[in-house]
Amino acid sequence: MEKEKNKSLIDRVWDFFASVKLAIVVFAVLSLTSIIGTIIEQNAEPERNVRLLAKFFGQSAAPTLFRVFDTLGFMDMYHSWWFVAILLLLASNLIVCSIDRLPKIMKLVKEPVKPLSEEHFRGFGIKKEIVLKGRPEKTRDMVAGAIKKAAGFNLAEIKEGEGYQLYSQKGNFTRLGVYITHFSILIILIGAIIGIFFGFKGFLNLPEGAVSDVAYARNGQEMPLGFSIRCDEFNVDFYGNSDMPKEYKSRLTIIKDGKEVMKKEIRVNEPLTYKGITFYQSSYGLVPGGGGNSIFKFKLTSKDGRTEEVSLRFEGSFTIPGTDLTGKIEDFSPALGFDEKTGMPFTYAEQMNNPAVYISFYEKDKRKYGGWILKRYPQTGQLPDGHTVEFLDLWGIQYTGLQVRKDPGVWIVYLGCITMSIGLFIAFFMSHKRLWVRLVEERNNTRVIIGATANKNRHAFERKIDRMVSLLSKAHEGGK
Amino acid sequence: MDSSTLFGISEISYFVAMVVYITYLAFRKPQIGLTATTITIIGFVSQTSAILLRWKEFYDLGQMGILRAAPFTNLYESLIFFVWCLILGYLVIEFRYRNRSFGAFVTPIAGLALAFIDLTGMSKAIQPLVPALQSNWLLAHVVLSFIAYSTFAIAFSTGLMYLILKTDKRNEPSYIFWTVALGVLVVILTAMGLDYLKFKLLIRTPEGLIKSYLFKATLFSQTTAVSALSWAAALAFIFVLWRYGYVIKRVVAAFQVSTEILDEITYKSIAIGFPVFTLGGLIFGAIWADQAWGVYWSWDPKETWSLITWLVYAFYLHARLLRGWKGKKIAVVAVVGFVTVVFTYLGVNLLLSGLHSYGALE
Ligand code: HEM
Numbered sequence: 001m002e003k004e005k006n007k008s009l010i011d012r013v014w015d016f017f018a019s020v021k022l023a024i025v026v027f028a029v030l031s032l033t034s035i036i037g038t039i040i041e042q043n044a045e046p047e048r049n050v051r052l053l054a055k056f057f058g059q060s061a062a063p064t065l066f067r068v069f070d071t072l073g074f075m076d077m078y079h080s081w082w083f084v085a086i087l088l089l090l091a092s093n094l095i096v097c098s099i100d101r102l103p104k105i106m107k108l109v110k111e112p113v114k115p116l117s118e119e120h121f122r123g124f125g126i127k128k129e130i131v132l133k134g135r136p137e138k139t140r141d142m143v144a145g146a147i148k149k150a151a152g153f154n155l156a157e158i159k160e161g162e163g164y165q166l167y168s169q170k171g172n173f174t175r176l177g178v179y180i181t182h183f184s185i186l187i188i189l190i191g192a193i194i195g196i197f198f199g200f201k202g203f204l205n206l207p208e209g210a211v212s213d214v215a216y217a218r219n220g221q222e223m224p225l226g227f228s229i230r231c232d233e234f235n236v237d238f239y240g241n242s243d244m245p246k247e248y249k250s251r252l253t254i255i256k257d258g259k260e261v262m263k264k265e266i267r268v269n270e271p272l273t274y275k276g277i278t279f280y281q282s283s284y285g286l287v288p289g290g291g292g293n294s295i296f297k298f299k300l301t302s303k304d305g306r307t308e309e310v311s312l313r314f315e316g317s318f319t320i321p322g323t324d325l326t327g328k329i330e331d332f333s334p335a336l337g338f339d340e341k342t343g344m345p346f347t348y349a350e351q352m353n354n355p356a357v358y359i360s361f362y363e364k365d366k367r368k369y370g371g372w373i374l375k376r377y378p379q380t381g382q383l384p385d386g387h388t389v390e391f392l393d394l395w396g397i398q399y400t401g402l403q404v405r406k407d408p409g410v411w412i413v414y415l416g417c418i419t420m421s422i423g424l425f426i427a428f429f430m431s432h433k434r435l436w437v438r439l440v441e442e443r444n445n446t447r448v449i450i451g452a453t454a455n456k457n458r459h460a461f462e463r464k465i466d467r468m469v470s471l472l473s474k475a476h477e478g479g480k
Numbered sequence: 481m482d483s484s485t486l487f488g489i490s491e492i493s494y495f496v497a498m499v500v501y502i503t504y505l506a507f508r509k510p511q512i513g514l515t516a517t518t519i520t521i522i523g524f525v526s527q528t529s530a531i532l533l534r535w536k537e538f539y540d541l542g543q544m545g546i547l548r549a550a551p552f553t554n555l556y557e558s559l560i561f562f563v564w565c566l567i568l569g570y571l572v573i574e575f576r577y578r579n580r581s582f583g584a585f586v587t588p589i590a591g592l593a594l595a596f597i598d599l600t601g602m603s604k605a606i607q608p609l610v611p612a613l614q615s616n617w618l619l620a621h622v623v624l625s626f627i628a629y630s631t632f633a634i635a636f637s638t639g640l641m642y643l644i645l646k647t648d649k650r651n652e653p654s655y656i657f658w659t660v661a662l663g664v665l666v667v668i669l670t671a672m673g674l675d676y677l678k679f680k681l682l683i684r685t686p687e688g689l690i691k692s693y694l695f696k697a698t699l700f701s702q703t704t705a706v707s708a709l710s711w712a713a714a715l716a717f718i719f720v721l722w723r724y725g726y727v728i729k730r731v732v733a734a735f736q737v738s739t740e741i742l743d744e745i746t747y748k749s750i751a752i753g754f755p756v757f758t759l760g761g762l763i764f765g766a767i768w769a770d771q772a773w774g775v776y777w778s779w780d781p782k783e784t785w786s787l788i789t790w791l792v793y794a795f796y797l798h799a800r801l802l803r804g805w806k807g808k809k810i811a812v813v814a815v816v817g818f819v820t821v822v823f824t825y826l827g828v829n830l831l832l833s834g835l836h837s838y839g840a841l842e
Binding site: 020021023024027028030031034035038042078192201244245246247248267268269270271278280282403404405410413414417420421424425427428429 | 774784
């Protein structure tokens with residue numbers, strides 16, 4: 001007595017977790033709560049959401065409401081205990097539901113088709129009849145051939161009175177498509193969990209020429225990489241002379257135990273991976289106060305064609321080859337613009353959009369002239385004396401902003417995605433088809449009765465069978 | 481001819497086709513039906529050529545290879561592509577089911593989507609791609625998402641028609657649902673139309689700024705009187721729609737499509753859309769994000785809304801398995817599903833971006 005009551009409780013719990021009703025409730029709850037997280041800004045500064053709440057509920061209620069929402073975890077709701085609990089509920093629902101139904105489905109998958117009795121034939125959704133000349137022994141092979149040709153079925157057969165019954169099935173495994181889909185969700189969840197527990201996300205702003213053996217978490221905490229990474233060069237390409245970046249890329253070198261083990265140029269959408277850690281090109285900028293360490297590169301060409309390339313630091317000087325004209329770098333702008341009204345130069349961006357140097361030229365310690373030379377506009381380097389100074393590059397002033405990630409779960413997530421795609425394809429675009437054909441002797445002719453089922457896309461299957469029937473009647477006419 | 485002329489031709493064709501399809505419903509003359517189909521096909525062909533032309537224009541400009549020049553990258557281009565898929569899907573159904581009646585329901589969606597482009601004044605300029613957008617995964621993601629969106633749009637139309645045909649009592653929840661849903665849709669579109677007029681007449685700032693004027697002309701006007709009047713008008717309209725919904729029902733009944741076929745098309749569209757959306761919308765999107773930023777899922781509003789959309793359609797597929805959920809209830813889910821699609825695509829950028837600094841109407 002006691003025992004039976006216990007069992008029924010367990011049964012009831014089992015049924016609860018196995019029900020599709022629970023699944024749709026979970027879908028609804030997940031959707032509705034997810035909406036909240038798109039309105040309340042996640043992981044934002046408290047003031048921002050207080051302001052947001054004030055918009056909806058008024059100034060006075062906002063701080064209290066904020067505290068309530070904050071306690072309930074809505075400020076980082078997708079990682080809150082209750083959201084994770086709903087996801088786990090979904091997972092248990094899936095597991096129990098699958099275990100509950102799998103035996104029945106496996107039976108459907110494994111079970112061979114059996115010949116059917118006469119009354120069974122009446123109930124078919126797809127049913128065709130045709131009469132062929134000749135007794136069943138003669139027409140049998142033709143019918144089997146037509147079915148093989150039109151629908152690809154290999155038929156089994158038994159003798160049935162004066163006639164035969166032919167039967168076959170295809171795609172019985174497609175019944176598993178739904179289960180593959182469901183299983184893939186579990187794989188993805190497992191991959192995500194592994195990523196959360198065994199991975200890290202961080203960033204690293206690496207100036208040109210600098211080396212680092214750590215990355216930084218969002219809260220500033222150092223995370224050792226286990227090797228070093230160096231930025232050899234960073235560059236931005238723009239669309240024409242506009243300020244719209246076309247591409248930005250970093251040349252990176254991985255150094256392990258003092259040896260250079262890997263070199264790669266990365267750009268947005270083309271990261272570098274070493275020992276499970278991936279570096280993504282994500283941003284860039286100017287090293288604050290970095291002018292002192294950077295190196296300017298110029299190509300000098302004198303009036304009579306003598307050339308020389310020089311590299312120098314800020315406030316350094318060079319001499320035009322074969323002359324005593326010296327130039328000195330006196331100012332620098334990463335993005336030089338000229339005011340439209342006054343014509344005064346100014347820096348319009350804290351990025352290397354339009355780098356320029358101001359160079360004064362001296363002859364025998366007397367300033368002769370000076371001006372801005374822009375990297376993007378080589379004509380600005382033409383000196384009045386006929387020499388040219390080409391501003392080739394400025395190295396060491398930019399840093400490359402790298403997103404650093406280690407996620408051992410990502411491949412499991414991708415495996416889950418592939419599994420899901422396969423499962424969905426099977427579930428929606430393939431079907432389990434079964435086909436029975438009776439050949440009944442009728443005054444020395446054969447009445448062919450076709451019955452068929454498909455669990456999906458019945459119309460497509462029906463069209464195939466229609467084709468088969470027309471093939472039969474054609475073959476038949478040909479044989480007459 | 482350049483691409484914008486061709487786009488113009490297709491836009492006009494779809495609107496004319498809409499009128500002719502509705503006329504066809506009223507008179508049921510085969511010639512009228514044939515005319516409607518022909519006009520739709522003309523629109524479709526000219527739109528196809530326009531897309532190809534724009535592709536070529538972009539290719540000549542960008543010099544970054546054929547795939548990078550695919551014109552599906554900004555809001556304007558993706559809406560155009562959505563309309564293209566929708567019309568293609570509709571033409572397939574017209575030929576498969578030999579039924580023109582849905583035309584009157586699908587061409588308005590196409591026309592409205594195109595009108596929406598003009599209404600919001602979104603930029604039609606060919607823009608070079610910023611580095612993050614230069615990805616084949618992104619391209620596949622956008623293309624497949626829009627194919628899925630168009631199947632969902634078809635499911636929306638047939639689901640709505642199903643509801644209109646199947647309900648008659650004014651206190652029935654599904655009747656209230658469809659009248660209110662349709663009412664809200666019309667109100668929103670009208671309000672946006674008025675915003676547009678006011679914007680065109682009064683405010684002469686760059687086009688893109690329409691975003692900050694949305695609904696300011698009516699429902700959320702600074703003037704209390706205007707705003708109160710707008711709300712009253714909106715509610716009155718919805719009430720009238722609810723009160724006289726049978727008129728619409730009579731119009732739809734003239735389509736003479738069986739509710740079984742409507743239900744079947746709704747399911748089939750979602751059965752195609754769901755796997756395509758899963759692969760293209762969620763999986764390819766995640767792969768792209770992973771390649772570009774190193775996170776395959778970051779719960780940003782756009783991603784979350786895609787997930788919500790996906791969950792609603794999962795809800796649809798599973799609710800069908802339950803007894804008692806067949807028919808009207810499930811049609812409601814198909815309609816709600818498309819509302820989440822629209823919100824994912826436009827609402828996130830238009831409304832949520834006003835709340836935080838996320839995304840922008842390009
Ligand atoms: C996000 C999670 C889920 C996804 C993406 C998903 C997907 C699917 C898909 C695509 C189908 C096929 C539907 C059709 O052919 O019309 C299906 C069927 C089904 N699902 Fe799910 N499902 C999910 C969760 C669940 C859960 C939690 C349950 C638990 C009860 C469940 C139970 C079922 C059942 C019983 C079927 C019908 C199987 C059959 O026809 O033999 N699903 N699911």
